[in-house]
Amino acid sequence: MDPLAGGSATQAEPGRPARAHASAFSHTAAAVHTTDELVAVAAAAVEEGLRRGDLPVLALTPEVAEAVRRTIGASAGQVQDDQRICLRGVRAPDALVVTRRLLERARAGGSGRLRIVAEPQWGTDPLRWREVRRYESVSNALMARAPVTALCLYDRERLPAQLVAAARQTHPELLMGGIRVTSSDYHRPELYLRELARVREPVEEGRPAFAVDGVPTLPALRGALRQVLAQRVPDEDQRADLHLAVSEVAANAFRHGRPPVSARVWADDTRVVCAVTDSGRSFDDPLAGFLPAHGDDLAAGGMGLWLARKLWDSVDLVPGPAGLTVRLATALVRPPAG
Template identity: 40%
Template sequence: MTTTERGPSRYVHDLILHSSPEELAAGAVPFLRAGLDAGEVAVIATDEPTAALLQDALGPHDRLQVLSQADVHPGRTPAAITALRRLADRWGGDEPQHVRIVGQTDFGATPRDWLEWQRYEAAVNEVLRPCGIWGLCTYDTGVLPDEVVATGLRTHPHLVTGAGRLANPDFVDPAGFLRGLPTPEEPLERTEPLLDVVDVRDYIGLRHAVGERLAALGGDRDRLEDLHLAIDEMSSNAVRHGGPPVQLRLWASADRVVCTISDGGTGMDDPFAGYGPAHGEDLSRGGMGLWLARQLCDHVDVVDDGAGLTVRLTTALH
């Protein structure tokens, strides 16, 4: 079932493309003012020059909130999803009211960084469906790479311009978009691993072996502890829910650590997995492993090749 077949969503995900401050203000200011006039809370979460521009155009208002860019879009995508849910809980109100947010994402400096936010832009259409948020994402076409702009056009159902709001003809079903994204190659996987366990039987022994290898790397302690926890969660998931054999491989270079956990089970055809707890707010039911891993690691890739499932975790050492 596609997202559109599931019926309307409370979450609204719009895009404004701009190449100048004036072009941005022409679309964003009426968007925010309409929310304020309707009794909604309006939020600006952009860089400081953009926030100042929009504030000056709107003037003071007791329901206008100005947050830092990092408040709404922190460094990793699960933290951004959590931040938006909290804003919805705090200011979203009952239907049909929303909290209106003009947000600006820092996509990072490399294609590997972009990919995590490309996934995010598609996934939020599904995972934020219950949230009373009307978001307007700002994309500066003079700054952002063409690849990122193209993603924006494929992941936002509506476009906002100075002339108004219109349906986006380039929007595609989020699940299909996510399934179509490539899995980046990882050169470290072509080198000799630090640890290669081809058939995990001793889970406790595996945990200790991974910990010893990571401790010997001398990287940032907190990052390595986070990675160790994510590996532990993914290994446990593979043993409990996948089919044998479960294999773990670990590599490291001077700047990053890579770990793959594979199983021989039936796979998992859910492109939204790990962008929220599997059972929503009921954390007692489990389903936290992949959600936790996405919070703990810089990059998480899930590969279902028809012969089982592989989860690849990547974290910078410093």
């Protein structure tokens, strides 16, 4: 069974296509069988955007982007490229900054609308898959009112079935037979992100490299975490970044949570996970930290979770009987030989 075949236009109005979009975010997934089909669908989306006066941006591999340009011909010069939108070389907070800057350019002319045609960059690591799914989902909340039309392309011949199925859960609409229809399996971002947060890292199945409960002060916890990261993170620059971010998370636990505060660190040769728990139960927002809490005014504070999401691969907010746990995880960078 086609994992995208669950799309239905009957959710909002029986027998009708999904709603038209004026200023709201339109986030659609299309599953394709071949690279030729991917190029054709992408080119059609770009051409539609050009007719409407949108600013088209491709977030595709260079080879596919070049094929799309050949297909659209003389209009190719009006099309921008930026793979960072698809988390190529950046994490979610920085990808959102890239999107916002492109949107500012789009608003300056034409229809004022940004049109993104993207192929998510999954890689081969299931831990990476989880972050791409998280980003696809959270975009629906963070850009809900933005004049952006985004089409995400999924190659069902190349991707595992679970990733193609995830398109139905993270996209409100599906492109089927050239028509946008409502996805009957769509999950609201706050619920979807909580589901992802329940998944533990494999390294957490072992004994923690560091564990402490009832930490008396923030400086004590920061110092202890510095020591354990010095032992477990070989790259000096990465070590400094990780410590900076986890220190901010620890500060949040002391300043905004409730005592006692505890911490755990797990690590192996490829990955490190750090969990900071406080006993508070009043904060539970899985969308927190993808954008600075106070917008562009970084001097106003509220950057702890945002820094964590910028500097660690994965950040989960996990409420539980003991309080709120912020779990950070990342792949280790190996220092250059010699």
